[in-house]
Amino acid sequence: MNRSRLHPDARREFLDGCRDIAPVLVGTVPFGFVAGVAAVGAGMSPLQGIALSLFAFSGIAQLVVAQLVAVQSPILVTLLAAFVVSLRFLMYSAALSPHLAHLTVRWRVLLTYLMTDQVFGMGVKRYGDPGDRGHRHWHLFGIGITLWAFWQASVVAGAILGAQVPAAWSLDFVVTLSFLVLLVPAVRTRADIAAAVVAGAAALLAAGLPYRLSLVVASLAGIAAGVAVEWRHRR
Amino acid sequence: MNDSLVWLVIVGSGVVTFLTRASFILFADPHKFPHGFRVALAFVPPAVLAAIVIPGLVSPAGGIDFSLANPRWIAGLVAIGVAMRVRNALASILAGMAALWILQALAR
Numbered sequence: 612m613n614r615s616r617l618h619p620d621a622r623r624e625f626l627d628g629c630r631d632i633a634p635v636l637v638g639t640v641p642f643g644f645v646a647g648v649a650a651v652g653a654g655m656s657p658l659q660g661i662a663l664s665l666f667a668f669s670g671i672a673q674l675v676v677a678q679l680v681a682v683q684s685p686i687l688v689t690l691l692a693a694f695v696v697s698l699r700f701l702m703y704s705a706a707l708s709p710h711l712a713h714l715t716v717r718w719r720v721l722l723t724y725l726m727t728d729q730v731f732g733m734g735v736k737r738y739g740d741p742g743d744r745g746h747r748h749w750h751l752f753g754i755g756i757t758l759w760a761f762w763q764a765s766v767v768a769g770a771i772l773g774a775q776v777p778a779a780w781s782l783d784f785v786v787t788l789s790f791l792v793l794l795v796p797a798v799r800t801r802a803d804i805a806a807a808v809v810a811g812a813a814a815l816l817a818a819g820l821p822y823r824l825s826l827v828v829a830s831l832a833g834i835a836a837g838v839a840v841e842w843r844h845r846r
Numbered sequence: 847m848n849d850s851l852v853w854l855v856i857v858g859s860g861v862v863t864f865l866t867r868a869s870f871i872l873f874a875d876p877h878k879f880p881h882g883f884r885v886a887l888a889f890v891p892p893a894v895l896a897a898i899v900i901p902g903l904v905s906p907a908g909g910i911d912f913s914l915a916n917p918r919w920i921a922g923l924v925a926i927g928v929a930m931r932v933r934n935a936l937a938s939i940l941a942g943m944a945a946l947w948i949l950q951a952l953a954r
Contacts, residue, residue, distance in 0.1 A: 634936040659852055666860025671898060676859050680852060689855055693862045696898070700866040702890045705876035716872070723868045729935075781946055784918060787902030788925055788942040794895040795929035795938075803892045810893040811900030815910055818901065826897050833893025838886050 621746040628733075628753020635729050638792070639758060640765045641785040644776070646673045647769020653681035660770035664763060669727065671696045673766075674786065675823060684821075695827045703731040710738045714748055722748065725755030728793050802844065806837030917949030 643664075650660030650673065660677075667673050672693045679689040703726060711719055726734075734751040738744060776782055798807050810833025817825035870876050876884065903922035904910055912919060925942030932938075 634934065637936050638939045655852060659856060662853075663856045663859060666856055667863045669863045672859055672863050676855060680855060686851065686855055686858065690858045690862055693859045694866065696894060697863050697866040699890045699894050700863070701869050702887045704867055704870040705884070705887060708870040708876060711871055719871050720868075723871050724864065726867050726871075779950070781943075781950065784902075784921070784943065784946055785939065787899055787918070787922070788939045790895050790902075791899050791922060791925050791942070792929050792935040792938045794892065794899050795926055796933065797891040797895060802889065806889040807892040807896035811896040814897040814901045815905055818905060818908065825901075826894075829897035830890075830894045833896060834886050834889045837889030837893060838882075841885060841889075 618746060620743065621749040624746045624749035625753040628737075628750040628755075629757045631733055631737075631750075632729065632754045632757050635733075635758070636761050638785060638789045639729075639761050641782050642670050642789050643762045643765025644769035644772075645783050645786055646670050646677070647766040647771075648773060648776075649674055649677040649769075650766075651770050651773050653677040655680060657770040661763075661767055664766040667693070668724065668759065668762070669697065670762075670786070671790070675826070678823060688824075692823050692826060695830055698830065699728070700726065703728075706735060707731065710735075710744070711748065718748060722751055722755065725752070725759055727755075727758060728790075729758060730755045732793070732796075800841075802837045802840040805840040806833040809833045809836035914953075917946055917953065920949060921945035 646664065647657075647660055650663055651657055655663070655677070663673055663676060667676070675692050675696055676689055679692060704723075707722075707726070711722060714722075730751065733754050734747075737750045738747055794807065798804055810829045813832040814825050814829035817828045819825075820828065899922075903919045904912065904916075906916060906918050914920075921942050924945040925938045928941040929935075929938040
């Protein structure tokens with residue numbers, strides 16, 4: 612990755628990636644701050660909150676883990692919840708893998724670690740553009756590393772400054788909105804609508820279950836509903 | 847919770863999130879999986895995202911609340927409306943937060 616040997620296309624892709632992600636950072640920064648506050652609020656030390664962020668690098672997984680650590684839930688239940696909210700990564704991974712197949716293992720490990728909802732969304736869009744795709748992984752890297760840096764800095768700020776932001780600002784609503792802006796474009800077909808409506812309703816109905824198992828149950832119910840509508844439609 | 851257990855959860859979360867991300871990029875070829883699995887995979891984002899978003903809008907404090915005392919579902923509708931019109935995450939998040947703050951100020 613010596614700069615002097617970097618292909619001009621690679622450099623252009625990288626800088627485009629850094630620039631393309633900029634509008635999203637307005638949501639990332641308060642979301643990361645909230646994740647840092649949540650970790651410390653759950654009883655973790657600031658160092659543990661920051662470590663969780665470095666290891667997981669996933670806002671929703673960090674929030675879910677913090678909530679479950681706060682109620683002292685068993686480790687396996689906590690990790691199961693982290694797995695369920697990470698199921699969407701399976702889908703992203705499957706969609707990205709053909710584009711990355713030609714890369715070295717080192718590159719693929721790096722891009723795997725950096726892959727989030729936003730990185731996937733923008734990266735796949737870029738791969739869909741016409742033109743030479745040989746250096747598009749630099750675009751993915753540019754998005755990912757920029758988001759990573761802003762995310763980690765925000766988590767550190769949240770973990771250290773803690774709950775000094777007035778509750779009236781309702782900063783936690785940024786978390787819901789961050790996923791809402793991903794949900795809306797993910798709902799395109801009737802089967803998608805069924806999956807979202809059933810999952811949403813099930814999440815409300817199952818809210819009483821312990822350890823946030825409602826998330827697991829609701830996600831599976833929504834996926835089943837989507838598959839059912841898709842099959843009926845085909846016939 | 848015991849300190850070393852917390853560290854175990856932290857490292858475990860890292861392993862879980864990394865392995866789900868790595869699944870097809872590093873380990874498996876998605877085309878080798880049965881068709882039904884791939885169909886189900888396509889519904890993971892709408893289902894999981896809705897299971898996170900809907901309670902955040904309708905049930906922020908536990909219990910389903912569609913009243914005006916809960917401004918979040920109205921602010922959410924504003925954000926959805928903006929997201930459907932302009933495909934811009936920033937505009938949608940700002941509209942949702944602005945709607946929430948305005949509704950909270952009006953309620954005071």
